[in-house]
Amino acid sequence: xxxxxxxxxxxxxxxxxxxxxxxxxxxxxxxxxxxxxxxxxxxxxxxxxxxxxxxxxxxxxxxxxxxxxxxxxxxxxxxxxxxxxxxxxxxxxxxxxxxxxxxxxxxxxxxxxxxxxxxxxxxxxxxxxxxxxxxxxxxxxxxxxxxxxxxxxxxxxxxxxxxxxxxxxxxxxxxxxxxxxxxxxxxxxxxxxxx
Amino acid sequence: xxxxxxxxxxxxxxxxxxxxxxxxxxxxxxxxxxxxxxxxxxxxxxxxxxxxxxxxxxxxxxxxxxxxxxxxxxxxxxxxxxxxxxxxxxxxxxxxxxxxxxxxxxxxxxxxxxxxxxxxxxxxxxxxxxxxxxxxxxxxxxxxxxxxxxxxxxxxxxxxxxxxxxxxxxxxxxxxxxxxxxxxxxxxxxxxxxxxxxxxxxxxxxxxxxxxxxxxxxxxxxxxxxxxxxxxxxxxxxxxxxxxxxxxxxxxxxxxxxxxxxxxxxxxxxxxxxxxxxxxxxxxxxxxxxxxxxxxxxxxxxxxxxxxxxxxxxxxxxxxxxxxxxxxxxxxxxxxxxxxxxxxxxxxxxxxxxxxxxxxxxxxxxxxxxxxxxxxxxxxxxxxxxxxxxxxxxxxxxxxxxxxxxxxxxxxxxxxxxxxxxxxxxxxxxxxxxxxxx
Numbered sequence: 322x323x324x325x326x327x328x329x330x331x332x333x334x335x336x337x338x339x340x341x342x343x344x345x346x347x348x349x350x351x352x353x354x355x356x357x358x359x360x361x362x363x364x365x366x367x368x369x370x371x372x373x374x375x376x377x378x379x380x381x382x383x384x385x386x387x388x389x390x391x392x393x394x395x396x397x398x399x400x401x402x403x404x405x406x407x408x409x410x411x412x413x414x415x416x417x418x419x420x421x422x423x424x425x426x427x428x429x430x431x432x433x434x435x436x437x438x439x440x441x442x443x444x445x446x447x448x449x450x451x452x453x454x455x456x457x458x459x460x461x462x463x464x465x466x467x468x469x470x471x472x473x474x475x476x477x478x479x480x481x482x483x484x485x486x487x488x489x490x491x492x493x494x495x496x497x498x499x500x501x502x503x504x505x506x507x508x509x510x511x512x513x514x515x516x
Numbered sequence: 517x518x519x520x521x522x523x524x525x526x527x528x529x530x531x532x533x534x535x536x537x538x539x540x541x542x543x544x545x546x547x548x549x550x551x552x553x554x555x556x557x558x559x560x561x562x563x564x565x566x567x568x569x570x571x572x573x574x575x576x577x578x579x580x581x582x583x584x585x586x587x588x589x590x591x592x593x594x595x596x597x598x599x600x601x602x603x604x605x606x607x608x609x610x611x612x613x614x615x616x617x618x619x620x621x622x623x624x625x626x627x628x629x630x631x632x633x634x635x636x637x638x639x640x641x642x643x644x645x646x647x648x649x650x651x652x653x654x655x656x657x658x659x660x661x662x663x664x665x666x667x668x669x670x671x672x673x674x675x676x677x678x679x680x681x682x683x684x685x686x687x688x689x690x691x692x693x694x695x696x697x698x699x700x701x702x703x704x705x706x707x708x709x710x711x712x713x714x715x716x717x718x719x720x721x722x723x724x725x726x727x728x729x730x731x732x733x734x735x736x737x738x739x740x741x742x743x744x745x746x747x748x749x750x751x752x753x754x755x756x757x758x759x760x761x762x763x764x765x766x767x768x769x770x771x772x773x774x775x776x777x778x779x780x781x782x783x784x785x786x787x788x789x790x791x792x793x794x795x796x797x798x799x800x801x802x803x804x805x806x807x808x809x810x811x812x813x814x815x816x817x818x819x820x821x822x823x824x825x826x827x828x829x830x831x832x833x834x835x836x837x838x839x840x841x842x843x844x845x846x847x848x849x850x851x852x853x854x855x856x857x858x859x860x861x862x863x864x865x866x867x868x869x870x871x872x873x874x875x876x877x878x879x880x881x882x883x884x885x886x887x888x889x890x891x892x893x894x895x896x897x898x899x900x901x902x903x904x905x906x907x908x909x910x911x912x913x914x915x916x917x918x919x920x921x922x923x924x925x926x927x928x929x930x931x932x933x934x935x936x937x938x939x940x941x942x943x944x945x946x947x948x949x950x951x952x953x954x
Contacts, residue, residue, distance in 0.1 A: 351586050355632060358641065375637055376930050377630040380939040382947065383620070387627035411628050439620050460615070463623070465944030468952055476615045476951065484617070492617075501618055504605035509621045512629055513588040 329357075330401075338402065342409035342429060348514055352408065356401050366398035367391075382463045386442045394447075410438045413511040433498070435510040440497050450491040453477050536687060540724035549733045549885065553861065556649075556884055559668070560860060564647035566665050581644030586633050594946050597622050613953035635924060639835050640931045642863045649860050651883065676882045684729045684881040691725035692778075696785040698722065703788025715789040716767045723764035731885040733861075734761055741892035742766050743821035743851035746814055748843050751853040752915055753825035753928075754833040755866035756873075757880065758855055761888060768823040769793060769813065773800050791819065807842055814848035821851065826908065827928045832865040833857050835922035836915055839908040849895045852911050854919035858887040869931070891918045 330353050338349050357363075359371050372388040373379055381387065391399045391407045399407075409429035427434065443451045443459050456477045464473070484492045484500045492500075539545055590597075601618050650672045698718035705711040727734065742765070743749040749768060751758060762768065770792040774783055783794055793813055799805050813819055826839035833856065844850065857864045862883025866876050880886065893914055898907040909925075916923035 347580075352632065354581075355586075358637070372631065373934075375630055375634050376926060376935040376939075377634045377636065378627055379935045380943060381623055381627045381630070382940060382944050383623040384627060384940075387624060387631075408628065408632065411625065439624055442620055442624060443617075459620075463619075463944065464948040464951070465941055467945050467948035472952060480615060480617065497617065501605060504601065504618045504621075506621070509601050509604070509618075510625060512625065512632065515584075515586055515588055 329353075338405050341402075342405050343412055344405065344409065347516060349405070352405065353401060356404055366400050367404065368398055382465070383442065383459070386459070386462070390438065390441060410434055411510060411512045413513055414507050430511070432506050435506050436498055436501060437494065439510065440494050443492075450489070450493050451481075451497070452491045453481055456480060456492075532683070532686065536728050537690065537725060540728055541721050543720070543724065549731060552731075553733050553885060553887060556861065560647055560649050563650055563665060563668065566662055567648055570662055581646060587629060589629060589633075594622065594943065595950060598947075598950055613949070613951055615951040619947075619950075635835075635922075636926045636930055639831050639837065639924070639928075640869075641832060641867060642865050643832055643834050643859050645859055647860070649884065651862075676884070680731070681878075681882055684731065687725055687729035688881075691722050691729055692782065694725065695719070695722035696782060699785045699789035703785075712790070718789065719767060719786075720764065723760055726760045727764045730757065730760070730880055732757070732761060733885055733887045734765075735889045736765055737889065737891045738894075739765075739892060741851065741894050743768070743853075743892075743895075744849075745820060746817035747821045747849040747851050747895065748810075748814060748846065749821050749823045749851045749853060750826050750839070750843060750911060750915075751823075751855055752833075752836045752919065752921065753827045753830050754855065754857060755830055755864045755876075757864055757866075757886065758825065759823065761855065761890060762823060762853065765890070767820055769820040771795075771810070771822055771824055773797055793822065803842065807845060810843065811846045814846050826912075829928040829931055830866045830868060831928055832867075833859070833921070835924050836912050836919070837924050837926055837928040839912045841904040841908050844898065844908045844911070845904040847898065849897050850907075850911055851895050852893040852915050854891040854893065854915045854921075856889050856891075856919040856921070858889075861885040861887045864888070889919075893918055 330350065335346060335349050338344065339346065342349075344352070356367070359374070360367055361371060361374070362368070369388055369392070372391070373384070378384045378387070391404065393399075393403065406429065412430040414430055414432070440451070441447070443455060445455045445458060457473060460468075460473050460477060468476075481490060481492060484496045486496055486499070487493070535546060535548065592600075598619055601621050602616050605616065605618050650669050695718070698721075699715070702711060702714045702718055705714070749762070749766075751762065759770070763770075769790065770783075770786070772783075772794060774780055774794045774796055783792070786792055787794060791813075793809055795806065795809075810822065813822060822843075824843045826843055827837050828840050831837050862880065862885060864880065864886050871879065896907075896911055896914070898904070902910070913923050915921075
């Protein structure tokens, strides 16, 4: 039954998360309520199974890759701070943030960080490059059994050919950014809160 | 002291008899419960205002639950969204199917949206209230309670646990024992008009006593549409109490699995007086057997309307989930009923993964009241051009619309089971069309 969201999360913690992610007080308490409702084991952390229990996520072809983005290298549990840090990438960029504070660290929801999030979905071995093999694997996740290996292979080849500029037959982050320079990343990779 | 106790118990029971049981037998009401409900509402409003004031004084934002979702979701399809993303990226011809690196943004954002707020998992836990109803189980802001409010809450606990609870348990006991003995006695009579008449009234009387045992305040709408013999009554399912609510206003044949224990005793007694449809546990898995018995029952036009809950499981009364098609294949007239509870007085949702039946009933009997509205919708029959699934969805939409509930296609079975792979395969197929065409 309902969660005691505003009591189990201390004010200091809320302030820290606010500074790190830019979410407002009410957004943080609301997401904490969500976090606790997903945490079936009630131990303050989420496992991969907790995410997979969401039916709409389980039917997403890239569901497993997205879930993976929440878990740091080699770990099986994510706490609320980690949860918020990942979700922060999808906070809309507000107007007053566009005039950047050059001294502070780059905000998690900057255009570059949003692109980095998407890049990491493709880059399976985290080596900073999307190889042909990795692109093929992700494409296979997205199309299932509906496209033959040859066709998928030629799609991957064409994509890498168009993006590759330094001739290493792989897409680096810089090349990735260049291909997508006209796409409205700020809007397409942002989720707006109703309140 | 013993004398005093004896006298007070006698007085209590006489009052009980006069004000509660006698009206139940004849189906009339003194209106005491309605007055009770109005008084409670005023107190709740006051309590909520006090909490809001307390929070303002401490300069702290209050946690307010939002039932309609916390993030903005666009109702666009996979195709439309991916086209939009591609449009913003390049000036190329959009109609040619091809792959773009930016396509991943769609799946990415959709996935994160469902992590923040999805339509399904929140249906399996109790609805959060916007105002406080003096039950500690629903309070999310209790550090703002003033002294006066705490005293009021304490008074509430006293009334609920020391006065209402024993009264309700006594009534429930009376109701159930009357049901068991009444139906057994009627069962000895020879079949005929007399037996039917008595059976009907024994059932109704006992259900009405049970209604009062829960302090259920029910408003029935459109009673002229009440289910008739030879039909099937379908309703949205929130709790086992749904049965008591509907059966106290109409005479139904129940369908269900035979349980052990007290439930089993009640079920076996009831079937002596009139033909309910009980299944053994092993038979429940056999869909054909279930369908056959149901069809046999409805084909006999003299038999009572069957009461069925096609969702197959309890949902939290904010939405209606997928209706199983079994009852819609029999060809009988379907009488849809919408039940909407007002969670302010006591949340009736039976969260079977959190509470057992006994704990649940205790929670019900220590709430203020169970308030609900029942709408009897006009009867529906399957049209020649629709199949059972489409018919089921049509009935479901009608019920959702009337009850003000969200109409979902998701299966209530997702409470316990994983979603089928076919849904993911559908998404993959749709996307494949976008990158290679047909």
